[in-house]
Amino acid sequence: MSLADRWLLPDGIAEILPAQAENIELLRRDLLNLYHRWGYDLVIPPVLEFTESLLTGLGSDLDLMTFKVTDQISGRTMGLRADITPQTARMDAHSFKRQGANRLCYAGHVVHTKPKSPLATRTPIQAGVELYGEADLSADIEVVSLLLESLSLAGVEQLNIDLGHVGIFRALAQATGLDQVQELALFELLQQKATSDIDQWVSGQIAQPDFAALIRALPKMCGGIDVLEQARAELSKFVPEALHAVDELSNLARVIGERYPKANLYFDLSELRGYHYHTGVVFAAFAPGFGDAIANGGRYDHIGEVFGRARPATGFAVDLGALNRLAARPSASGGGILAPEPTDAAGWAAVQALRTQGERVVCTLSEASLVRDELHCDRELVCENGQYLVKPICK
Secondary structure, three states, X not given: OOOHHHOOOOOOOOOOOHHHHHHHHHHHHHHHHHHHHOOOEEOOOOOEEEHHHHOOOOOHHHHOOOOEEXXXXXXXXXXXXXXXXXXXXXXXXXXXXXXXXXXXXXXXXXXXXXXXXXXXXXXXXXXXXXXXXXXOHHHHHHHHHHHHXXXXXXXXXXXXEEEEEHHHHHHHXXXXXXXXXXXXXXXXXXXXXXXXXXXXXXXXXXXXXXXXXXXXXXXXXXXXXXXXXXXXXXXXXXXXXXXXXXXXXXXHHHHHHHHOOOOEEEEEOOOOOOOOXXXXXXXXXXXXXXXXXXXXXXXXXXXXXXXXXXXXXXXXXXXHHHHXXXXXXXXXXXXXXXXXXXXXXXXXXXXXXXXXXXXXXXXXXXXXXXXXXXXXXXXXXXXXXXXXXXXXXXX
């Protein structure tokens, strides 16, 4: 083993050094305080738990992303969480049951076996909210509003939200009579936005010309609010079951547009993030110059069923690292005060008083270890005529 092998990190694993760490931590606190003001209770789920509960209800979506280990006590398989949503669903079903709406929030690391994109980290820090027990569209409106508040608080200047609804594709697949294999194949093609491949697949699989035309049109149903009217017109005759989903998107967009007129709403009716467990509205937040979504969310009403308590659910998760890179926020690392190591009670009291006021005070322990440029102090504590005073450092 070379010397370099002892400090090199695995691909996709990154450490966070002081300047970024302080900014991310302050952002985490600000977001959790925001969620608290909206009535969400903080939970801290374990990083590691049995895969039976960690992966239950999400199928293969998270299975391949989850590191698995053997518990040396029970012999059962455990997993490092790749998402916090199923953990909060377990809490709502068992350890923190409420009869009415249950609002939960969290912030912590998740671990992925592979990065979601070439430049993504495998250990992102997520913050998010989950709202259980409310089936009405008002719950979806609340979580989308709170996501926009989160982005605004973080300093993201351009608010871009992509909206979709998995109910549209499900209704179309059912009306067309697709079996499970066909539905999965079409789902994969839609996620790739492969219009030529979709055309070829439809030609070989769909005999009814009206449904074939609708499937070919679905990937093109994207853009501004006018897309919803287009969808309503094209779906009403052959897939009326999808109109409820279109109406939900329309009503959500109306309220969000009134509340956040500067937000850019983009509709993509073939967007099926989390299709295997989402049941309604799905959404994602994007920022200019950042290819991946910085937040994802949606409705997932059936996830609690496997825990013995099926409850309506909706929520979102934001990537704190991405938010920190994008945010137009002032740096958290301000100047500090350089102080001599206190040798008497008055000096110690002066140092402690400054720290109580929120100042960063760095004491010089010895001249040998003192490298002023590394301490980022712009002031110093000096004793003049028995009085301790804070003065600017003369460069």
